[in-house]
Amino acid sequence: MATLKAVRGTRDLLPPETELWNRIEATARSVFARYNFGEIRTPIFEDTGLFARGVGEETDIVSKEMFTWEDRARAASEKPQSLTLRPENTAGVVRAYIEHKLGETGQLQKLYYIGPQFRRERPQKGRYRQFWQIGAEVIGPPSAGSESPLRDAEVLEMLATLLDEMGITGWTLELNSVGSAADRARYNDTLRAALEPVVARMCADCQRRAVTNPLRVLDCKVPEDQPIIATLPVIADSLDEESKKHFAAVKEALDTAGVAYTLNPRLVRGLDYYTRTTFEFTHGGLGAQNAILGGGRYDGLSEAIGGPKAPGIGFAMGLDRLVLTLQAKEQTVLETIYVDTPSHAYIAPLGEAQNAPALALAGELRKSGLRVELGDGTFRLKKSFEIANKLAWRIVILGEDEVKSGILTVKNFATGVQSKVPREELTTFLRKPAGELEA
Numbered sequence: 001m002a003t004l005k006a007v008r009g010t011r012d013l014l015p016p017e018t019e020l021w022n023r024i025e026a027t028a029r030s031v032f033a034r035y036n037f038g039e040i041r042t043p044i045f046e047d048t049g050l051f052a053r054g055v056g057e058e059t060d061i062v063s064k065e066m067f068t069w070e071d072r073a074r075a076a077s078e079k080p081q082s083l084t085l086r087p088e089n090t091a092g093v094v095r096a097y098i099e100h101k102l103g104e105t106g107q108l109q110k111l112y113y114i115g116p117q118f119r120r121e122r123p124q125k126g127r128y129r130q131f132w133q134i135g136a137e138v139i140g141p142p143s144a145g146s147e148s149p150l151r152d153a154e155v156l157e158m159l160a161t162l163l164d165e166m167g168i169t170g171w172t173l174e175l176n177s178v179g180s181a182a183d184r185a186r187y188n189d190t191l192r193a194a195l196e197p198v199v200a201r202m203c204a205d206c207q208r209r210a211v212t213n214p215l216r217v218l219d220c221k222v223p224e225d226q227p228i229i230a231t232l233p234v235i236a237d238s239l240d241e242e243s244k245k246h247f248a249a250v251k252e253a254l255d256t257a258g259v260a261y262t263l264n265p266r267l268v269r270g271l272d273y274y275t276r277t278t279f280e281f282t283h284g285g286l287g288a289q290n291a292i293l294g295g296g297r298y299d300g301l302s303e304a305i306g307g308p309k310a311p312g313i314g315f316a317m318g319l320d321r322l323v324l325t326l327q328a329k330e331q332t333v334l335e336t337i338y339v340d341t342p343s344h345a346y347i348a349p350l351g352e353a354q355n356a357p358a359l360a361l362a363g364e365l366r367k368s369g370l371r372v373e374l375g376d377g378t379f380r381l382k383k384s385f386e387i388a389n390k391l392a393w394r395i396v397i398l399g400e401d402e403v404k405s406g407i408l409t410v411k412n413f414a415t416g417v418q419s420k421v422p423r424e425e426l427t428t429f430l431r432k433p434a435g436e437l438e439a
């Protein structure tokens with residue numbers, strides 16, 4: 001029988017790599033707490049309409065990459081429902097904001113999420129069909145200051161701190177403004193006009209988009225189209241005074257806070273909900289998929305999916321890509337930041353009769369906060385030593401004598417010293433650094 005494997009574009013994450021994932025997530029949670037963000041968990045699948053209306057029918061994500069199905073029970077009924085595995089989390093967060101009337105608090109909502117997303121993209125290094133994002137959104141009624149350029153700058157400053165604390169260096173922040181909805185409409189007209197004489201030489205997707213949503217032509221990846229795209233007008237020239245002022249204030253706050261950025265007038269991002277500030281953080285070590293995170297402002301998203309006016313800004317970072325970036329660092333650097341430390345002790349019961357007392361001892365030590373590995377009484381002492389040497393700093397031998405007397409035999413692998421330790425002193429003893437000579 002053919003063996004079953006994980007589906008193309010998905011993968012298993014195994015220890016010790018998962019330790020790195022957990023530590024990145026823990027760092028993110030600690031930074032989010034300091035910036036006063038709370039966690040939100042939304043469902044992994046939603047009504048397809050949420051993404052069609054929120055992310056945009058003409059985007060690659062919605063038109064090509066979603067995992068969508070008809071709900072079976074509902075398909076047979078009068079009102080079939082189309083469901084989709086979430087390709088991103090912003091639309092779900094804004095749906096939850098509307099559904100739970102979070103805007104009625106009058107406060108800014110600062111929400112973060114960590115979880116899997118799904119896109120049917122061609123898998124390659126750093127690009128998967130199930131991937132993880134760590135993201136955050138700041139959203140609220142305009143009276144709460146949700147439109148302020150200070151929010152944009154604060155989110156970007158938080159990202160610089162976050163990457164720094166995760167140990168990721170050498171990133172570039174690319175920044176642009178795609179203007180208000182009116183600016184974008186104007187820019188779309190300008191683009192449509194500029195595309196008219198050249199679009200016949202472009203790919204089929206571009207030809208369709210030149211009519212339906214010209215901005216999306218800028219997402220085209222077809223190499224032959226790139227020289228034409230390079231000649232198209234930039235959005236900066238279509239911004240009105242208000243949008244220019246907003247963008248200038250974002251940049252000024254970043255300059256003052258010491259967050260370095262590069263302006264990229266062609267950064268329009270692949271989702272339709274963006275307005276004004278858009279950004280990506282890229283990293284040279286990632287190859288073709290060099291965006292470690294992306295985000296921006298989405299002042300009209302709530303209204304687009306039937307909610308109240310609720311401007312917002314947020315980002316999502318690709319956790320898979322953060323891990324790749326960290327793994328590419330020198331192993332020694334990584335070890336000091338992240339890698340697994342061995343267990344404090346390996347408990348080796350001598351004979352099956354000592355298994356139960358060994359379980360009790362291991363439980364006691366683990367409750368006191370030590371990391372402990374439990375062996376098995378059927379192992380010969382030599383085998384126990386071999387395993388313990390790989391997993392732990394010290395081995396604790398538990399034979400009949402030790403159980404009776406309460407005096408345990410402990411060997412330190414780093415120093416080779418063997419000691420007799422009373423049970424009540426064992427926790428303190430095992431906490432001592434492994435390299436320290438035992439008394």
Ligand code: HAM
Binds near residue numbers: 318
């Ligand atoms: P996005 O640019 O589509 O934005 O995705 C954000 C990040 O997710 C990317 O920069 C990348 O690191 C990671 N990512 C995307 N697709 C894949 C994939 N197939 N495999 C691995 N990693 C991937 C959004 O999703 C927006 N919701 C961000 C946002 C939040 N904007 C405002 N708020």
